[in-house]
Amino acid sequence: MAGTQRKTKQKQAIYDALAALDHPTATQVYERVHEEHPTVSRGTVFRVLGGFAERGLVRKLSLAESDARFDVTTAPHAHGVCRVCGRVCDLPLPALAPVAAGSILGGFHVDGCEVQFTGICQDCSKMNMRQSAQIK
Numbered sequence: 001m002a003g004t005q006r007k008t009k010q011k012q013a014i015y016d017a018l019a020a021l022d023h024p025t026a027t028q029v030y031e032r033v034h035e036e037h038p039t040v041s042r043g044t045v046f047r048v049l050g051g052f053a054e055r056g057l058v059r060k061l062s063l064a065e066s067d068a069r070f071d072v073t074t075a076p077h078a079h080g081v082c083r084v085c086g087r088v089c090d091l092p093l094p095a096l097a098p099v100a101a102g103s104i105l106g107g108f109h110v111d112g113c114e115v116q117f118t119g120i121c122q123d124c125s126k127m128n129m130r131q132s133a134q135i136k
């Protein structure tokens with residue numbers, strides 16, 4: 001019983017860390033959990049995250065050029081990956097939702113979606129503007 005409770009607590013801590021971070025990799029979740037729960041191993045974090053993804057509690061993202069990232073927002077949405085800082089942002093794209101919810105497109109049954117745009121995030125584009133202002 002005590003073991004089960006400890007596991008539940010670990011899972012909660014892992015979920016909380018995931019929710020507090022912005023599309024983290026498993027390693028980032030582990031580092032965060034480890035600060036408060038030094039006994040939780042890297043293997044546990046990876047295994048629990050995989051379990052969350054299998055049960056549809058979180059989305060596992062396989063974005064180009066990076067390790068798998070995890071997302072607590074399971075509703076269909078697109079991602080923007082910043083070419084400058086590598087940050088992953090949620091992009092509201094309401095048109096995606098009805099398609100991803102189970103459309104049939106040309107005989108293809110859609111049951112999920114992963115849309116990735118590349119570009120420059122808000123912070124980096126501000127920085128860019130500041131830099132070009134200085135050059136003038």
Ligand SMILES: [Zn+2]
Binds near residue numbers: 082084087120124125
């Ligand atoms: Zn950026």
Ligand SMILES: [Zn+2]
Binds near residue numbers: 023073078079089
């Ligand atoms: Zn997202």
